[in-house]
Amino acid sequence: MPRSIRSATAARAAVFAPLVAAGRAELVEQRLTNAIELGLLSHGERLPSESEMARQFGVATVTAREALEALREKGLVETRRGRDGGSFVTADGEFDLVLERRLRELSRVELRDMGAYYSAIAAMAAELAADRATSDDIDQLDRAIDQVDVESEVSTRRGEGTFRLEIAALSQSARLVREELRLQGEFAPLLWICLREQGQRDTSRAAHRAVVEAISDMNGELARRRTVAHIADAIEWLLDAKAELEQ
């Protein structure tokens, strides 16, 4: 009884928590950090202006400014004044270091939590997809897997994102798709560091094929379990990598 009262109170407090720019600036910062880590934004590349960035992200200019400040502090961006001024990406070849730092910063508890949350979204999507995918949809998934070049880290990473997104779309839930996209922006670069290794890339392909097989058999339960297992493996790999870094 007291317990339920407490949780209801907490939930109510969350409802009325102020809608400040805090958190939003962090999301913008995270999105840009991920893009730099992945090499989507490369050294010397000019970022959009504060106001342009604010418009694109749908946030206030002050929020975009705050995010840029944080990136400057991390040494990922530098701002030059003058006619050819603007904010430029400065992290050349530092992606590994940035990811390693994040891996050190996050505790084991946080890493496992990330896995639990992401599994909840990805596995539910797979379960629903098994009920809602047509044979044409399944052919598309097979094709998406075939198109990935597992010899290449970039191709496999991109394939991982595409595959999860396709599965989320097949769930027919717009909210699951939006959440999948948001989570990919938030932790995909970190979660799939394991794809640097050839063995892990092969495992990834096999795991995707196994999920599609379950979906094709309309076995939602199995599609769910296989998705959870694949993400759990990635988390265990991260925990090992973290332990090694900290030795």
Next chain:
Amino acid sequence: MTAVDDCVSAVRDTFGAVFAHVDEWRARFEGAIAAAGGRISSAEIDALTESLVVGGLGIPGAIVIGAGFVAAPRFLSDTDWHLAWWLGKSNTFGVGSSTPGIRRLEAVEDERAESFRDYTNLEWWRVPARTGSRHITGPYVDYLCTDDYTLTLTVPARHGADMVGIVGADLYVTDIERMLLPWVRAIGQKATIVNSAGRVVVSTDPHRATGSLLRLDGIDAETLECGDTGLSLVLDRS
């Protein structure tokens, strides 16, 4: 006219009206491309798309929430991949919490980018490219242009024998449900509109979820095609 006929007509007319616009745009695109001898730039396509679709997107209560031209790979003179696509006011894609206006879709057209998608694999491109005729894709979650539950109507555009792109329009499934539900309800028995893959668009039975597949084995039902929309009306006999 029975309520069943009325419902079939309503489905045909609802989508027919949108296809009429799309076909008109297609004729304009094909005319401009022919006049340019088949060589046209992305800027020219953008200007034409904007002039054609923006008016319609601005009408209050318009059901079209996005429309435009998507070029065949390597057809345009200055770029390999190109989406000239405009989004309507009710389309909240990518705007966060700010109020959306009519705007251009910012698509990733660089093949090397991580988030680049080869759109020729997607149903709204694939099917009209294969059949050469109009197609309704969805209900599906469109993560490229709306981030929402969508129906996309597309037709191929041609120059001579070549398919040079598709012309299309997006609709929210929610709007279609609101428009068609009174017609299916008026039939007075369990009735469901499904797409060509058997995916439920709208049903009198609230437990037949939109987007789920209506598996007809074990159901005693009559299926009526709704014109050339690819959609059908399924009437349960029991």
